[in-house]
Amino acid sequence: MTPSRREFLKGCGALIVSFSASSLTQLSASGQGEFGTHSSHIDPKKLDSWLAVGADGAITAYTGKCDFGQGIFTAQTQLVAEELCVSIARVKLIQCDTSVTPDQGTTSGSQSTPTNFNAENLALAAATAREALLSLAAERLGEPAGHLTLADGVIAGKTGRGVTYEELIGGKHLHLSLSITAKRRSAAQWTVLGKPVPSLDRSALMTGQFEFLHSIRVPGMLHGRVVRPPEMGATVAHVDEQSVRHLPGLTKVVVRKDFVGVVAETQYQAASAARQLVVQWKAGPELPPQKNFFDHLQKQPSHDVLSVDSQDVDTQLAAASNVVRARYTYPYQMHASVGASCAVADVKPHGATVWSATQSAYPTRSVVAQLLNMSPDNVRVIYVRGSGCYGLNGADAVSFDAAILSQAVGRPVRLQFSRQDEMMWENFGSACVVEHRAGLAPDGRIVAWDRENWVASLGNRPGYDQPGNVISGMLLGYEPEPLEPGASKPPAGKLRNQSNTVPSYFAGCIGNSCGGGGTIRSERALTHTVRSPFFTGPLRSPLRIQNTFANECFMDELCARAKADPVAFRLRHLQDSRTIGVLKAAAQAGNWQARSSPKATIAQTGVVSGRGIACVAYEGENGYAAVIADVDVNLQTGVVHPRRFVVALDCGPISNPDGLRNQIEGGILQGMSRSLVEEVTWDNRHVTSIDWKTYNSLHLDYEMPTVESVFVTPADVPATGAGETAITVTPAAIGNAIFDATGARLRDLPFTPERVQAALLESARRVEKAKI
Amino acid sequence: MICPTHARRASVFERHIHRVGLVPEFVHPADVADLRRSKGAGRPMKEITLKVNGRQHLLAVDPETTLLFVLNDELGLRGPRFGCGMAQCGACSVMMRGQVVRSCVMPLKAVGQDEVTTLEGLGTPEQPHPIQQAFIDEGAAQCGFCLSGVILTAKAVLDVKLEASDQEIRDALGGVLCRCFAHTRMLRAIRKYAEGKKHDTFPA
Numbered sequence: 001m002t003p004s005r006r007e008f009l010k011g012c013g014a015l016i017v018s019f020s021a022s023s024l025t026q027l028s029a030s031g032q033g034e035f036g037t038h039s040s041h042i043d044p045k046k047l048d049s050w051l052a053v054g055a056d057g058a059i060t061a062y063t064g065k066c067d068f069g070q071g072i073f074t075a076q077t078q079l080v081a082e083e084l085c086v087s088i089a090r091v092k093l094i095q096c097d098t099s100v101t102p103d104q105g106t107t108s109g110s111q112s113t114p115t116n117f118n119a120e121n122l123a124l125a126a127a128t129a130r131e132a133l134l135s136l137a138a139e140r141l142g143e144p145a146g147h148l149t150l151a152d153g154v155i156a157g158k159t160g161r162g163v164t165y166e167e168l169i170g171g172k173h174l175h176l177s178l179s180i181t182a183k184r185r186s187a188a189q190w191t192v193l194g195k196p197v198p199s200l201d202r203s204a205l206m207t208g209q210f211e212f213l214h215s216i217r218v219p220g221m222l223h224g225r226v227v228r229p230p231e232m233g234a235t236v237a238h239v240d241e242q243s244v245r246h247l248p249g250l251t252k253v254v255v256r257k258d259f260v261g262v263v264a265e266t267q268y269q270a271a272s273a274a275r276q277l278v279v280q281w282k283a284g285p286e287l288p289p290q291k292n293f294f295d296h297l298q299k300q301p302s303h304d305v306l307s308v309d310s311q312d313v314d315t316q317l318a319a320a321s322n323v324v325r326a327r328y329t330y331p332y333q334m335h336a337s338v339g340a341s342c343a344v345a346d347v348k349p350h351g352a353t354v355w356s357a358t359q360s361a362y363p364t365r366s367v368v369a370q371l372l373n374m375s376p377d378n379v380r381v382i383y384v385r386g387s388g389c390y391g392l393n394g395a396d397a398v399s400f401d402a403a404i405l406s407q408a409v410g411r412p413v414r415l416q417f418s419r420q421d422e423m424m425w426e427n428f429g430s431a432c433v434v435e436h437r438a439g440l441a442p443d444g445r446i447v448a449w450d451r452e453n454w455v456a457s458l459g460n461r462p463g464y465d466q467p468g469n470v471i472s473g474m475l476l477g478y479e480p481e482p483l484e485p486g487a488s489k490p491p492a493g494k495l496r497n498q499s500n501t502v503p504s505y506f507a508g509c510i511g512n513s514c515g516g517g518g519t520i521r522s523e524r525a526l527t528h529t530v531r532s533p534f535f536t537g538p539l540r541s542p543l544r545i546q547n548t549f550a551n552e553c554f555m556d557e558l559c560a561r562a563k564a565d566p567v568a569f570r571l572r573h574l575q576d577s578r579t580i581g582v583l584k585a586a587a588q589a590g591n592w593q594a595r596s597s598p599k600a601t602i603a604q605t606g607v608v609s610g611r612g613i614a615c616v617a618y619e620g621e622n623g624y625a626a627v628i629a630d631v632d633v634n635l636q637t638g639v640v641h642p643r644r645f646v647v648a649l650d651c652g653p654i655s656n657p658d659g660l661r662n663q664i665e666g667g668i669l670q671g672m673s674r675s676l677v678e679e680v681t682w683d684n685r686h687v688t689s690i691d692w693k694t695y696n697s698l699h700l701d702y703e704m705p706t707v708e709s710v711f712v713t714p715a716d717v718p719a720t721g722a723g724e725t726a727i728t729v730t731p732a733a734i735g736n737a738i739f740d741a742t743g744a745r746l747r748d749l750p751f752t753p754e755r756v757q758a759a760l761l762e763s764a765r766r767v768e769k770a771k772i
Numbered sequence: 773m774i775c776p777t778h779a780r781r782a783s784v785f786e787r788h789i790h791r792v793g794l795v796p797e798f799v800h801p802a803d804v805a806d807l808r809r810s811k812g813a814g815r816p817m818k819e820i821t822l823k824v825n826g827r828q829h830l831l832a833v834d835p836e837t838t839l840l841f842v843l844n845d846e847l848g849l850r851g852p853r854f855g856c857g858m859a860q861c862g863a864c865s866v867m868m869r870g871q872v873v874r875s876c877v878m879p880l881k882a883v884g885q886d887e888v889t890t891l892e893g894l895g896t897p898e899q900p901h902p903i904q905q906a907f908i909d910e911g912a913a914q915c916g917f918c919l920s921g922v923i924l925t926a927k928a929v930l931d932v933k934l935e936a937s938d939q940e941i942r943d944a945l946g947g948v949l950c951r952c953f954a955h956t957r958m959l960r961a962i963r964k965y966a967e968g969k970k971h972d973t974f975p976a
């Protein structure tokens with residue numbers, strides 16, 4: 001089991017690095033703003049330890065950022081090993097257990113690397129320990145610390161004498177405060193970081209021995225299933241417990257407001273009982289028809305935010321020689337993890353333990369406590385890896401439900417969602433409409449760009465106190481976070497572009513401060529957030545992928561109107577050096593030939609090919625990517641087949657190039673699946689994409705394109721996010737390549753054969769008309 | 773808007789489901805009336821022997837119980853995992869008589885005397901099977917949840933036809949899903965295994 005800090009203190013000797021009361025104020029202040037961490041949960045008396053070096057030299061590090069397959073476990077282990085100059089085998093990393101690890105909020109939004117690898121937290125704790133060990137060694141060896149060298153847990157002096165960490169610590173208890181001035185090792189000194197270390201879970205994974213959350217079994221455990229309503233807004237009219245009375249093994253039918261679940265001795269019995277339990281539901285409201293959903297969205301009351309407004313776009317557009325308009329739509333999409341979510345909860349009268357695959361251990365602890373009417377101090381959430389989640393899948397909801405079931409029966413319960421529980425009720429990635437208007441000067445320069453988008457939103461991550469943000473809470477009677485319709489205040493302060501609402505080509509000026517990456521000064525970006533009929537929540541590159549699809553495809557339209565080369569045209573409107581850097585690197589690696597799009601001659605039949613490019617400064621400044629897509633389009637069938645992607649990425653210093661390549665490949669291909677086939681569907685009442693026959697994903701039989709990546713690493717920049725950057729530009733790169741190949745512009749995702757065929761017809765009609 | 777490959781892919785397993793007379797564990801709530809007529813629990817426990825990964829087990833379970841639940845809950849095996857419960861994703865795959873079987877829709881009573889091999893039955897972290905070694909070398913996973921379906925299905929094809937083309941390997945993997953999209957590395961690992969086997973570079 002996980003050693004607690006108390007056990008360390010009881011044991012022989014150790015060096016422990018913790019928050020001190022003084023560093024606490026600073027860290028919690030910055031932590032709160034950036035990562036939504038509640039300062040109240042950083043309790044200096046309890047969970048303050050980042051790192052412990054034992055008297056045996058073993059290093060245990062505690063992190064609040066967890067690995068769900070993105071490789072952060074290995075990268076963080078490398079980080080600690082690097083700062084302490086030991087091999088990774090000496091480091092034991094404990095991730096996300098609220099009884100021992102610090103509260104680092106949620107692992108999401110490409111924030112883990114910036115959080116734990118830059119100035120704060122884990123890296124700093126390890127550097128603090130290294131500096132302390134060095135000064136102990138200096139004393140012991142009688143040499144100045146500057147003369148000492150470190151390698152593999154041994155500190156050696158000029159005289160050749162050496163001393164190990166074990167010898168330095170001996171029986172002593174050294175309790176250090178995290179020093180915010182401890183010096184990190186520079187990338188030039190790295191021996192463990194920056195190397196393609198194979199992820200540490202590989203052998204166990206490939207041989208089936210890895211312990212997923214799905215394999216957790218605890219003594220005395222029962223099995224649960226939930227019985228969800230047939231549709232959003234339906235409420236329980238009657239639960240006929242008699243309908244399952246005869247079933248063997250059934251422990252209890254649990255009903256709490258509109259939450260219905262069953263608990264039985266075995267999984268099979270629980271699944272059977274859930275299937276056979278007769279529940280009458282009062283119908284929910286009708287759903288807006290999917291066919292005109294985006295029109296509907298644009299007519300709803302909305303909460304408005306202006307990111308930027310130079311207040312002159314209308315006059316500039318009126319004066320422009322050429323005005324281009326377009327509307328882009330992006331559908332609801334799913335996380336749709338391969339494994340339906342599960343959780344194990346053991347709720348006793350005085351306390352509860354939940355084994356969960358949540359990305360948010362501490363917030364989950366608070367919400368579970370709220371639902372069980374307990375103090376958060378009496379709830380322990382232990383993160384165990386589940387199926388890859390890509391954001392807020394069913395992991396939080398299933399953890400809440402498991403706790404409810406366990407409390408109802410007074411025994412540990414393992415709750416397994418069915419595929420439909422997962423797919424009907426997860427928080428989908430938001431549907432989104434974007435409308436653009438832009439004006440071009442006679443020389444092709446963009447003189448003004450006006451952009452408005454509508455985002456469907458309901459619920460979100462539950463955070464520390466919003467159970468109603470996911471289905472479980474709503475069924476128990478909690479409301480989702482309210483959405484207050486209202487006009488926008490004028491933009492103020494620094495430009496905020498977390499959702500990539502503002503295209504990279506905007507100067508982004510608010511008052512005298514211009515935080516954008518581009519040169520366009522007549523600019524407006526307005527977002528309308530509208531209540532969604534379905535739950536929504538962060539899905540890999542949340543809103544960034546939707547916005548970037550619309551921005552980068554529209555940029556391509558402007559470029560085509562100006563008859564310019566897509567790379568040169570982008571460069572002309574950019575001033576951010578890192579976005580420029582990746583764009584140039586991609587063009588070079590992909591051997592980009594400067595010309596305008598579409599291709600000069602396009603065949604009338606058969607398969608045509610084209611290439612497109614797109615770039616982004618992720619969240620404005622958290623990672624940079626440019627992607628070139630080469631695609632084939634079958635003019636008869638409308639089938640689009642990407643063949644090759646060239647990616648250029650700048651995420652600052654790279655912790656693990658192999659892990660990064662894996663993330664890029666996975667991101668591009670996932671982005672491709674989302675571009676080509678993925679879409680949530682519904683009829684007048686129900687979500688109808690509820691399994692793998694009704695929700696599409698590219699399976700393993702799909703002939704995947706090649707993915708080549710190059711890295712740009714400017715000197716002296718901090719690490720940024722990386723896992724979500726390449727996926728963000730994938731849909732736009734594909735859309736632009738389709739245009740290049742065919743002259744047809746696809747403005748609605750996914751690019752299904754039907755849509756491609758329709759766009760081809762439309763573009764042929766336009767060409768005909770132009771001839772007449 | 774279902775693409776043609778999708779329509780093809782589900783069919784093999786559906787036929788299997790119908791042959792064995794199974795009901796996948798879920799039907800849309802709108803069709804709940806049908807469900808009640810379907811087979812449920814309620815049968816008595818029985819003593820059944822089951823051979824898994826070279827070991828014989830004597831179990832007292834409802835013979836209708838799906839094989840996956842028995843492997844996970846009674847035998848504590850971690851390789852096959854619950855993904856969909858509907859024979860649509862492959863996460864629960866095991867091998868029987870050289871064939872890949874989706875244990876989430878296979879009732880225990882249908883297993884009979886056939887030996888079941890799971891991902892952990894192929895090799896261990898200390899001594900991985902060559903195909904597992906190829907996946908380790910290539911780092912062919914992200915979360916790894918899908919691996920039973922990927923590795924066992926690929927092995928089954930290559931066991932029958934070592935010369936299988938990329939296209940044939942992909943076709944066999946048609947019903948297998950990886951949502952982390954580690955596809956490229958997985959196919960590279962499979963290819964590497966096949967090459968190694970062809971040239972017999974593996975230790976016996």
Ligand code: FES
Pocket residue numbers: 853854855856857858859860861862863864865874875876877
């Ligand atoms: S869990 Fe058996 S195929 Fe999906």
Ligand code: FES
Pocket residue numbers: 069338387388913914915916917918919949950951952953954
């Ligand atoms: S590696 Fe995550 S689903 Fe395949």
